[in-house]
Amino acid sequence: MSGASSGITGARAGGQAMGGSFSTSDEDRNPELRPIRAAQRKEEVWAEALSLAGDLPGWRVLSADEARGELVCERAGGWLAPASRITLTFEGPAGIPSTTVHARSQSRGGLPGLARDRARVLELLALLRRRVG
16 A cells, blocks of 8 residues: 555454554655654653643543553544544653654444544644644
8 A cells, every 4th residue: 555545454354344543654645644753852742642632522541651652542432433542652762852753543343444543643643733843
């Protein structure tokens, strides 16, 4: 696959949708779906992401492990579009203003969720980009 769809996967078993997943990639055609690179310290970007995920309607934080640099959130769904689990990972040297944030969305069930997972990553990353630049 090329560019925009390289981070998308989906599966079917017995004719039933198994959901899908999407991960940010430097090769994505849409720059908004590439990992965030911020000229801020990792702990500052982490705090902004944690605050954002906790404040957004329809979102909740499932786990937050700052030491590992992993924030797991859930975006509520509905009958045809079940909830998605979005995992953010944070990389950057200690004390240096340089952080990279990767995102991955996974969903199960409902209608095929390729576009849904992509849209949910975009929803969160667009707002985080505004906060951390």
